[in-house]
Amino acid sequence: MRPKHAWMRETYQKSTERVPERPVAHRTLSNIAPDPIYTPEDVQGFDYDEKLGYPGEYPYTRGVYGSMYRSKLWTMRMFAGFGTAEQTNERFKKLLAAGQMGLSTAFDLPTLMGYDSDHPLSAGEVGKCGVAVSSLADMEILFDGINLEEVTTSMTINSPANAIWAMYLALAKKKGYDWKKLGGTIQNDILKEFIAQKEFIFPPEPSVKLVIDTFEWGPENVPRWNFISVSGYHIREAGATAVQELAFTLADGFEYVEKALERGLDVDAFAPRISFFFDVHNDFFEEIAKFRAARRIWATQMRERYGAKDPRSWMLRTHAQTAGVSLTAQQPLNNLTRVAIQALAAVLGGTNSLHTDAYDEALALPTEEAATLALRQQQIIAYESGVTHTIDPLAGSYYVEWLTDKIEAEAMRYIEEIRRLGGVVRGIEQGYFLREIGDASYRFQQEVESGERIIVGVNAFQDEKEIEVPIQEIDPEIERIQAERLARVRRERDPERVEQALEGLRQAAAGGRNTMPHFVEAALAYATLGEMMDVLREVYGVYEEPVMV
Numbered sequence: 001m002r003p004k005h006a007w008m009r010e011t012y013q014k015s016t017e018r019v020p021e022r023p024v025a026h027r028t029l030s031n032i033a034p035d036p037i038y039t040p041e042d043v044q045g046f047d048y049d050e051k052l053g054y055p056g057e058y059p060y061t062r063g064v065y066g067s068m069y070r071s072k073l074w075t076m077r078m079f080a081g082f083g084t085a086e087q088t089n090e091r092f093k094k095l096l097a098a099g100q101m102g103l104s105t106a107f108d109l110p111t112l113m114g115y116d117s118d119h120p121l122s123a124g125e126v127g128k129c130g131v132a133v134s135s136l137a138d139m140e141i142l143f144d145g146i147n148l149e150e151v152t153t154s155m156t157i158n159s160p161a162n163a164i165w166a167m168y169l170a171l172a173k174k175k176g177y178d179w180k181k182l183g184g185t186i187q188n189d190i191l192k193e194f195i196a197q198k199e200f201i202f203p204p205e206p207s208v209k210l211v212i213d214t215f216e217w218g219p220e221n222v223p224r225w226n227f228i229s230v231s232g233y234h235i236r237e238a239g240a241t242a243v244q245e246l247a248f249t250l251a252d253g254f255e256y257v258e259k260a261l262e263r264g265l266d267v268d269a270f271a272p273r274i275s276f277f278f279d280v281h282n283d284f285f286e287e288i289a290k291f292r293a294a295r296r297i298w299a300t301q302m303r304e305r306y307g308a309k310d311p312r313s314w315m316l317r318t319h320a321q322t323a324g325v326s327l328t329a330q331q332p333l334n335n336l337t338r339v340a341i342q343a344l345a346a347v348l349g350g351t352n353s354l355h356t357d358a359y360d361e362a363l364a365l366p367t368e369e370a371a372t373l374a375l376r377q378q379q380i381i382a383y384e385s386g387v388t389h390t391i392d393p394l395a396g397s398y399y400v401e402w403l404t405d406k407i408e409a410e411a412m413r414y415i416e417e418i419r420r421l422g423g424v425v426r427g428i429e430q431g432y433f434l435r436e437i438g439d440a441s442y443r444f445q446q447e448v449e450s451g452e453r454i455i456v457g458v459n460a461f462q463d464e465k466e467i468e469v470p471i472q473e474i475d476p477e478i479e480r481i482q483a484e485r486l487a488r489v490r491r492e493r494d495p496e497r498v499e500q501a502l503e504g505l506r507q508a509a510a511g512g513r514n515t516m517p518h519f520v521e522a523a524l525a526y527a528t529l530g531e532m533m534d535v536l537r538e539v540y541g542v543y544e545e546p547v548m549v
């Protein structure tokens with residue numbers, strides 16, 4: 001074969017002498033500068049078995065299941081929640097009727113921060129960015145008429161994850177469902193809160209302890225539950241590159257594994273139920289390569305470094321969401337195209353579950369019509385595009401394999417650096433992640449402002465007149481409705497049972513024992529979220545982020 005550099009010199013260069021390269025960034029969003037072309041030269045010595053293997057086999061680069069989408073499509077799982085439990089329950093049912101396959105719950109800010117809807121700090125935020133859940137009474141309404149053994153549910157909840165999961169389990173118990181048959185996911189990834197999203201309550205050490213309680217208690221009691229969704233999404237949305245997102249997320253995953261091992265847990269008891277969650281942005285091939293590299297790194301590290309023997313411990317199963325940060329308020333219908341490209345990348349990358357953002361989400365929470373349209377985008381990819389016929393169809397592309405290797409190598413460089421710092425918590429304390437993400441987002445913004453990176457409708461091809469799209473309004477009455485329900489809950493429950501359950505939780509937390517059984521007992525007693533979190537605030541204290549200079 002004629003060497004690549006010969007073609008570059010003889011043909012490519014001549015072509016660019018006649019018409020120069022366009023003055024845009026020929027760099028991926030991770031600042032990788034690909035060559036104009038890839039050939040067999042770029043993947044010399046490529047060992048198929050070592051790098052790829054077959055789908056369903058180590059190192060799972062080509063996908064975690066043997067038959068992937070030929071047997072079962074990815075779960076179409078739309079993130080939804082707003083207003084009261086009644087309103088969200090109605091949205092859930094509409095999405096299921098429209099063909100959605102699993103549920104995904106968005107909670108409001110007070111719930112995410114562990115406050116009841118009637119707490120003074122909740123004022124103005126109740127039901128705004130998700131559904132308000134303050135007690136088992138809200139949970140009962142939220143899942144009314146939904147079969148918990150048939151539908152798997154994801155709950156995006158972090159610092160108060162143990163409490164919210166306990167409420168869901170209490171609901172299942174009261175309704176007579178078998179915990180052994182329940183499937184779902186709690187996000188429960190506190191490290192990325194310290195790194196990026198900043199919705200933490202307690203200091204890092206006790207926060208991670210609460211997570212590890214679920215690692216210990218979950219597999220035995222709710223074996224089909226994914227008790228963590230280690231999330232790169234929010235790291236990416238905070239401005240990280242694809243490589244940083246991958247590296248920091250996997251580093252978080254390894255940190256949890258290490259903490260669980262320190263507690264004396266068997267790696268193969270918990271690792272099979274660790275799940276992941278990645279963003280999927282516009283740079284099509286980079287995103288596909290990211291998913292493939294993620295599976296390879298996780299499998300290799302879990303087997304070689306952490307000694308996992310069960311193949312399920314090596315499998316990186318992941319949810320994906322199209323990039324909220326890529327959506328534009330300008331010309332909002334353009335977002336439909338962005339989301340389609342991103343969703344296709346997630347599917348070609350072998351995701352196991354997917355949320356597609358609605359086109360109106362740069363403006364407000366999605367309307368029902370916009371959310372349904374986003375689901376339809378997934379259905380068109382699934383049923384009309386033909387990409388599901390063949391597993392990992394881009395394997396063997398010189399570029400995709402080169403890029404997968406490159407992203408793997410760059411992510412590993414970061415992972416090794418974090419290990420040298422002493423791990424993720426030490427990195428957080430030193431401001432490492434803040435600096436790295438800050439530098440990346442600054443570079444991106446500069447590229448946009450200089451016009452080197454074009455965003456259609458924003459820094460190029462702008463319209464004089466903006467298109468108006470309908471906006472989802474949130475009813476301010478929700479706060480009153482929630483306060484009344486909470487007052488009724490407090491009036492009707494058995495105060496002694498609540499007191500005992502909260503005392504049990506306090507003692508378990510103070511004594512360093514597993515808190516999960518006590519959260520479940522408190523949830524069954526209708527203790528409120530705020531009451532449970534207040535007990536832990538007293539025991540663990542609250543975290544104030546140090547000012548980084």
Ligand SMILES: CC(C)(COP(=O)(O)OP(=O)(O)OC[C@H]1O[C@@H](n2cnc3c(N)ncnc32)[C@H](O)[C@@H]1OP(=O)(O)O)[C@@H](O)C(=O)NCCC(=O)NCCSC(=O)CCC(=O)O
Pocket residue numbers: 065066067068069070071072075077079102103104152154156183184185187224226229233275276277317318319321324352353
């Ligand atoms: C593991 C995942 C990723 C996916 O779980 P799912 O149940 O959907 O899918 P799954 O586990 O892949 O498949 C379901 C079952 O079918 C089986 N299965 C699937 N495909 C198969 C195949 N081809 N062959 C054999 N078996 C197969 C699996 O083994 C599994 O069985 P078993 O069960 O028996 O193993 C989970 O964690 C999940 O659903 N995550 C969603 C997280 C989420 O929605 N987050 C929202 C964040 S939103 C957010 O954070 C806010 C962002 C913002 O700010 O906007």
